[in-house]
Amino acid sequence: MWARIGPLMPADPVRGRRWADHRRTLEAIAWKYRTGAPWRDLPVELGSFRTAHKRLLRWAVDGTWERILATVLAAADAGGEVGWAVSVDxxxxxxxxxxxGARKALVPGRPEPDDHALGRSRGGLSTKVHLAADGSARPLAVVVTAGQAGDAPAFTAVMAAIRVPRTxxxxxxxxxxVVLADRAYSSRAIRSHLxxxxxxxxIxxxxxxxxxxxxxxxHGGRPPGFDPEAYKDRNTVERCIARLKQWRGLALRTDKLALAYRAALHVAAVLIWTRR
Incomplete structure (x- = not known):
């Protein structure tokens, strides 16, 4: 896995101190979100928790995690490994x-939503993860919103996030x-968009x-076309969600910033794809 990820990591800066070991830092980030442990409980073998946390945020701001995921997806698509029957949920x-408790004022240069993708409903604080999965239950695109947000309004954002470069x-x-989705996405706007x-x-x-x-x-018109046999493959997105929620730090959000939580989702997606 590291043979695929290592060359995609940023090079050391020309001036100043060199980066801490990229592999150890990535393992620290993965350990934290796989276990759901606090940053300060990071084992000493994985380095400073401050280094790992700052690296997660810094590379989330400049788009490094998204670029790494895009490069991994491009290599998979070039090898014919991406199933383009996409499920959304x-x-x-x-x-x-x-x-x-995060500050409401936005930090310049950070694509952080005003509500930090946190919502309060009957069950308490929550975040909703909208995602598109390929035919092999692997994440293609991820969007985070507040927990009480509806599925249909985020559909176009999820579709816009599907972007696999060519090698x-x-x-x-x-x-x-083809796009497979459940009844929550059955609207005239979504069908017209597709x-x-x-x-x-x-759908x-x-x-x-x-x-x-x-x-x-x-005057009601004809019913929209529906293929019940193809719809059986919609379970891929449910399996993809199950894969992501095996990471305890993703199943239970502890990050104050949506930026950090979304970056952790990208890290998990990179490791899922490189494990293929």
Whole structure:
């Protein structure tokens, strides 16, 4: 795995102190989120917790984690390993009380939402992770919002986050062959969005939409196309969620900044893809 990830890490700065060992720092970040332990409990063998935490944030701000994931995806796509029957869904992750209390003022240069992707509902503080998974249950795109946010409003953001570069000339691939989603995504706006991009939608209609269409008679129009056999593959996104939630630091959010939590999701995605 390190043979694939190591060459993608940033080079040492020309001036000043050299970076701490990249491999040890990556292992420290992975250990923290796999176990869900506090940063200060990092084993001494993995170096300073301050170094690992600062590296996670610094590379989240400058987009390093996203670039590494994009490069790994490009190599997988060049080898024909990406399944472009994409499934979309979301999952709610509880937030620890330590995740609350971040300053409202945004730090210049950091793409941090005003609410830090934290919401309060009947179950308490939570964050919702929206993601798209390929045909082998591996993450292609991740978007985080507050826990009470709906699935459908985040759909276009998830689709826009699917961007797999080419290893040679050509534009990045952004269009799946088919998108599979559950009834929460059955809306005219989503179906029109996919149709305009020439993406086949496999989304069942909820019962209330069917009743409304039948109640209008001939004015209700034809039912949208639905392939029940293809829909059986929607379990890939559920399996992808299960893979991510094996990381205890992702299943229970303790990060105050959505920036750090999203970066940890990218780290997990990189390791999932390089384990193929």
């Amino acid at each position: 979301s999952t709610v992750c509880r937030a620890h009380q330590h995740a609350a 040679g000339p050509g534009r990045p691939r952004t269009r799946p062959d 149709s305009a991009r020439r993406i086949r939608a496999v 069942p209609q909820p019962a209330d939409q069917i009743r409304h269409r039948l109640g209008r008679g001939s």
